Amino acid sequence: MKIRKQMAWVNLEIVLYLFFQIRAGGGYMAAAKRKSIAKLCLALVLFVLAGFFRQADRVGAPLPSAAFFLLTNLIYIGLAMGWGFSISRRILHRCDRRWLLLGCAMAVLWLFLRTVKYRFFNDDAVTRYLWYLYYVPQILAPLFSLFAALQLGRREGDTFSLRWYLLFLPAICLIGGVLTNDLHQMAFRAAPGAATLSADYIHGWVYYLAIAWIVVLLLATGAVIYCKCRVSESRRYAWVPLCVFLGGFALCALSFANIYTFHKIPECCCLTFAAFWESCLQVGLLPTNDHYRYFFSESTVAAQIVDEQGVPIYRAKNAPELTACQLDAAAREAVLLNADTRLQSAPVQDGRVYWVEDISKINRIQAQLAEINTWLSEENELIQAENELKRQRAQIEEKNRLMDEMIALVQPQLLQINQLLGEESVQKLDIQKLKQICLLGAYVKRRVNLALICDKKAVIRADELTHCLRESLTNLTQYGAVCALHQEGTDSVCSCHAQNAYDFFEDCLEAALPSLSALMVRVECGRRFSIRLMMEDAAGLPNVDKYKVLGKITIDDADGALCATLAFDLGGERA
Structure with a gap:
């Protein structure tokens, strides 16, 4: 009956978390969301299975008990490491990924210390210090979580203020206070009537200060994540990580009070830590690359990525069906699929990416340019004709000017010639007058010629x-x-x-x-x-x-x- 009640608490937390995941998906689960939920369900099933193995470890014979113990801790540590691998794959930002992986490493360290404490050492001093070492990952994991939250929204290489690193000082003090408990008994001390800490103990103020440190930093982490999230749709579901955290905190409190014994505090705390961050990732408070392949599919860029054999691996919905000949031709140079569409490609690792470029705008611009060039050519021809007309007019005007000037220069001589010719008919002109006309004509000729020469020089x-x-x-x-x-x-x-x-x-x-x-x-x-x-x-x-x-x-x-x-x-x- 007691185990059933404890299982009910775990199932309640599982159902609550999955309900939040479904609600965050907008009321329905797409293929990607269903796959994510399936992975989470598998992890929770393994977590519950590890709880059964732990219960079997307590009541089984020595050899099966050792096997159940090994399976239990392998599942716990494997789940923690698997979640760390998924973090390294899904989080692109290097600094965010580093702090979260450090937090995950603290969880693995805690579970490992708990494993070696119970099975590999029997000396009270060794096991006691291994117990004290539990608080190294417990104190550092929330600090790393806060640093990961502070790093959100920053560019690569742009870190938060160095003053935040001063938080390592109280963390070191708390760790030192726990590790030196044998000197001052302020974290743990033997209960009245108990000979040693192993028999029974009570908590001191250093312990409660460490617990307060953990809770405050995790709540501060959630507040920083909420404030830094710029996606309004994700901010609507900010209550999901809060509820997950409160559910995990309640589970840890029940385990601490020995009301819930299906899982111990280390795995409950690790579950709370991982579930809190995973809920932030699932509702979109943290950017991940979970659905990048779907971004490619939904992209408006008509592109596709093929392997070395030309088989499409990723393809946008509006990407055209390409033949092998088109793929081979586009691998060498850009190919026109039609008048307004051009197929281009570029090499990528183990394949090529092909994309279709809409050149209709370029064609329209080129047509406009051709029309403008035609208009400019016609305009240039008109301008050239106008300039030629102006040049001819200027030449005529120049000739007229010269003619007027020349006539003005020899006007008296021309009048004399006209007078001599008008006195009598040409047949009756005497020789002397003809000679005088020739004399005047010679002057007119040479004077005009001299004027033309002098006009230019x-x-x-x-x-x-x-x-x-x-x-x-x-x-x-x-x-x-x-x-x-x-x-x-x-x-x-x-x-x-x-x-x-x-x-x-x-x-x-x-x-x-x-x-x-x-x-x-x-x-x-x-x-x-x-x-x-x-x-x-x-x-x-x-x-x-x-x-x-x-x-x-x-x-x-x-x-x-x-x-x-x-x-x-x-x-x-x-x-």
């Missing part, structure tokens, strides 16, 4: 002016006058000076006709630039006032010849 060679004078003198020779041209120096001259000199020559020539019998022209282009005309039988001189502002005018007689000289102040330019 600020300085020209003196030979350009000489060519103009020579052609005019050639035509003057046909008119009947004796002509001569003498040039001194071949330096370059200013463009405007050369034009003014030719205009001066033409004005003097037109004023000297028709009686002019001889003309000698001397052009000096050295230190200074000047033109000197020596005329015999000249009819007159032109109005030279306009040339006085351009240079120095000198009129004189030399051996009965009229001389006119135009000298420029700036002189000639050195070539």
Whole structure:
């Protein structure tokens, strides 16, 4: 009857824990959740089975008792180590995993110490100190739990404040107080009437302080986990770990009071420690990688992982069915499945990962770019045509400007030619007038040519002016006058000076006709630039006032010849 009552307590805790797991799953259990619940049920069944073995150990013969004892402790230690292996697999954060594994190691150490105490040593002093050593894992495991909770939410390598490590000082003091109990009897002391601690004992204040340390740190661990959890759905089930902790605490209290003897305090405390953390993991207060493969399946990325033979191991729901040819082709380079879908791959350990990339947006952007390029090409053609039109217009305007300037330069001579041609019909023109027209035409031709040359250059060679004078003198020779041209120096001259000199020559020539019998022209282009005309039988001189502002005018007689000289102040330019 007593064993049945004790079994009822264990079954109540098991049912309560499983009920919490089902509620945390949202009212139904998916495949992954059912698998997790199955593992937890197996662990609890083994835990209960170990309790039966312990009861059989107490009443069995020596040999079966030893076998039951060995099976009992192998189950306890195996369950603790198995839970530690699952922690190392499920917890990715290195610091969290380290502190939880240290807590798990304390549980294994406690169970191991309890095992060797009862079967391998008979000396009272040895067994007593092995009993004292129980409190090393009991005091350190809650501290490691608190450190694991403090590490939650931090990045890899980012640890909590070093001031928290000061908690090792009271932990060491408590451990030292228990281990030195033989000196002060403040943790345990023999009960009145008992000869030794092994016979009977009562607890001292150091023991109760250690128990308070354990309870406070575990409650602080739960509070820190709750405060650091940022998932509202998980925070709704924060009462699950609390109820598990309270249930385990009640079980430990009943075992401590010898009301519940189906399991002893060490395994009850280890069960409470593991169940508390496992409940935190199950309801999502701690991040785990239990369902990462399902994340891959539910992912919106159309990807799949295949082994070396091309068999899919993991595949998203929206991943397409791929043929062996497509897999081989995509392993070498990206393959287009259709106009908007591209298949790519990358090597992974023992296989490859293939994923489908939606390039419809890229295609739309490329189409838009092509449209923009076409529009820009047409725009460029229009701009080029417009620029060509502007260039042609500018050329025409430049030609018109030059034409207007040229006409303005030779307007008087053109009027004279028109007047000479208009006096009589061409058949009745005398020879002398034709010669005068040729003389004026030569000036018009050479003057326009000289203006075009000077329009592009600020300085020209003196030979350009000489060519103009020579052609005019050639035509003057046909008119009947004796002509001569003498040039001194071949330096370059200013463009405007050369034009003014030719205009001066033409004005003097037109004023000297028709009686002019001889003309000698001397052009000096050295230190200074000047033109000197020596005329015999000249009819007159032109109005030279306009040339006085351009240079120095000198009129004189030399051996009965009229001389006119135009000298420029700036002189000639050195070539």
